[in-house]
Amino acid sequence: MREKILDILCQVCGSEEIRENPDVELYETGLLDSFGTVQLLVAIEEELHMAIPISEIDREMWATPHKIIKFIEERR
Structure with missing residues (x-):
């Protein structure tokens, strides 16, 4: 699951970073x-x-890839 979420994030953000x-702070770094x-939600x-x-989303909850992964894994 983690790798799939990272794949989606890399695709949406256009960065392997x-x-x-x-x-990495996704919103602060742009x-x-x-x-x-x-x-990303789509x-x-x-x-x-x-x-x-x-x-259900706010910037603090989804500030980093780790936080997004944790959020999604907890909902599964």
Whole structure:
């Protein structure tokens, strides 16, 4: 699951830095923005068959790849 989420993040963010540094601050570094968050949610729904309402997401919860992975794994 972890690798699949990292693949999705790398694709949405357009950077392998996510895989190299899973503690990178996605929003602070500009790797992810609000539009990217929507793209990420759509990709997660399509590839993992898991719907996550945008209302359940905030920047602190999804600040790093590690936090996103943890959030998704806890929901499975």
